Amino acid sequence: GEDVEQSLFLSVREGDSSVINCTYTDSSSTYLYWYKQEPGAGLQLLTYIFSNMDMKQDQRLTVLLNKKDKHLSLRIADTQTGDSAIYFCAERGNQGGKLIFGQGTELSVKP
Amino acid sequence: GAGVSQSPSNKVTEKGKDVELRCDPISGHTALYWYRQRLGQGLEFLIYFQGNSAPDKSGLPSDRFSAERTGESVSTLTIQRTQQEDSAVYLCATARDLLSYNEQFFGPGTRLTVL
Numbered sequence: 060g061e062d063v064e065q066s067l068f069l070s071v072r073e074g075d076s077s078v079i080n081c082t083y084t085d086s087s088s089t090y091l092y093w094y095k096q097e098p099g100a101g102l103q104l105l106t107y108i109f110s111n112m113d114m115k116q117d118q119r120l121t122v123l124l125n126k127k128d129k130h131l132s133l134r135i136a137d138t139q140t141g142d143s144a145i146y147f148c149a150e151r152g153n154q155g156g157k158l159i160f161g162q163g164t165e166l167s168v169k170p
Numbered sequence: 171g172a173g174v175s176q177s178p179s180n181k182v183t184e185k186g187k188d189v190e191l192r193c194d195p196i197s198g199h200t201a202l203y204w205y206r207q208r209l210g211q212g213l214e215f216l217i218y219f220q221g222n223s224a225p226d227k228s229g230l231p232s233d234r235f236s237a238e239r240t241g242e243s244v245s246t247l248t249i250q251r252t253q254q255e256d257s258a259v260y261l262c263a264t265a266r267d268l269l270s271y272n273e274q275f276f277g278p279g280t281r282l283t284v285l
Contacts, residue, residue: 063212090271090272092271100278101261101276101277101278101279102213102261102263102276103276104273104274104275107271107273109271147212147213149213151272154226155218155220155226156201156203156218156220156265156272156274157203157215157218157226157229158203158205158213158215158274159215160205160212160213160214161212162210162211162212163211163212
């Protein structure tokens, strides 16, 4: 079945880079996503990557996709305290657009 | 409205009671999804509506759960005979269509507590 796995916690110092990793099982995934959830706020789409790409860069964010290993990562450069949140990896299969989410990685940024 | 809205924001109920949760989509969004988020966990897909097509109910955990949506309007998620394990945040998301990357916009959720 479909499954998405993430490590639960990551702690970094302000100004360092953060790398959040995710593995998935569905080889028919069409798009993969990173969502951000801040305390008391809803989920917001941070970035996404189409499955035929291996890298996408958007300002401080870099997404790497290794389709062979079914591994997705999100790198946040120059991490700030405002980046503290829970980050969810999600995959979209080829039927209907439903998303399968990982359990989320809580990123803690220390000043 | 400007975004997806959900009501109520919080619901406390007694075990065995029925509850109804509401989702108001962004105008023009044809796709609507319900997810459940248990404490400290990721989101579980429940059900999905796309226009007038038959809904994808593959994520509903039991026959106590049902949802309705008429056209591209409001959706309601009903849980009958609630159990303590139903306690979670129920999130609704809508998307313009299924084309391209299909960004889903999430509502703030309804926090359900079953005593």
